[in-house]
Amino acid sequence: MKKNKGKKINKIYVYILGLVVITVLVLFLSAKRTQEEPLKEENVAKDLVPVISLSEEGTTVLAVGEEYIPRATALDNEDGDLTGKIKVSGIDTNKPGKYEAILEVKDSAGNMATAKQNIIVRNELTNGLPVLMYHFFYDNITYYGEDSNWLNINDFEEQLKYLTENEYYFPTWDEVDNFIDGKIKLPEKSVVLTVDDGDASFFDLAVPMLQKYKVPATIFVISEWYGWRYNADMKYVIFESHSHSMHESGANGKGRMVNWSKEKIVEDLKLSSNTLGGANIYCYPFGHYNDTAIEALKETGYKMAFTIVGGRVSAGYNKYTLPRVRVSAGNSLNYFASSVK
Ligand SMILES: [Zn+2]
Secondary structure, three states: OHHHHHHHHHHHHHHHHHHHHHHHHHHHHHHHHHHHHHHHHHHOOOOOOOEEEEOOOOOEEEEOOOOOOOOEEEEEOOOEEOHHHOEEEOOOOOOOEEEEEEEEEEOOOOOEEEEEEEEEEEOEOOOOEOEEEEOEEEOOOOOOOOOOOEEEHHHHHHHHHHHHHOOOEOOOHHHHHHHHOOOOOOEOOEOEEEEEEOOHHHHHHHHHHHHHHOOOEEEEEOHHHHHHHOOOOOOOEEEEEOOOOOOOEOOOOOEHHHOOOHHHHHHHHHHHHHHOOOOOEEEOHHHOOOHHHHHHHHHOOOOEEEEEEEOOEOOOOOOOOEEEEEOOOOOOHHHHHHHHO
């Protein structure tokens, strides 16, 4: 009996061992298969879901009645660029309000991608676009205010805070161009920031503020002096021209731009544009210009030029004698608010 029992137990062990070996083998083989399967599928071209990338962070602001062109691109591995096929829903551009637009795109295989963009539709700007003019900045540590062209960096921060808290819109130069041509409307609370010259106080003090508040500003750079600071990747900074070497007085005490020949001005403007990565917006040194200066700008592909005359920009204005709104030191935040209202 005892012997029999021992044999029986041995037999059970053999069975269990066999089962374990088979289970391990089955598991091993199936694991191997799942490892191989994705590899096999990769060899067969697979149409993936298209990818929508928003080109604008945060909220987009539109004037009522303006068409919403998605600030986004759509790419598909099979169909390529599907940007033109993005469909938009969830927004009524004829009614002022806050919307969450839904962007959808489908590829030829029927794969659908969606993205969302926050949009504010606002009444149109009717009292002109303020293009602000700044110069230098100080903090009383590394830079000191010398005259009213020097703005305390804390005041600048207050202004940027005001603009962002009140959801101001910062149109691109293309939009300003189209606005002057009467092709588009701009929303209320639109503003453009420009800074003249391109000295170190802008880069050291103001640029970090622009990046902190995500507010874009154009720096009109005297490229012979400060062109070496040009950096295409500097976020929220747009480099444009304040001439290459015409920011000096000519024979009659007026700026070189109203003294030099057209050929000489053209040469200077080209050099400045090349130094600044293809600048095509201009700011007259000392605000001095004449017909020759304007001809030279047109000939070299500059699309707009700013003076230092006070005022706002409206549709139909001469693009080569555009006014600006000066921001001087010592004015209150209320004063600033009224100048961009
Ligand atoms: Zn200047």
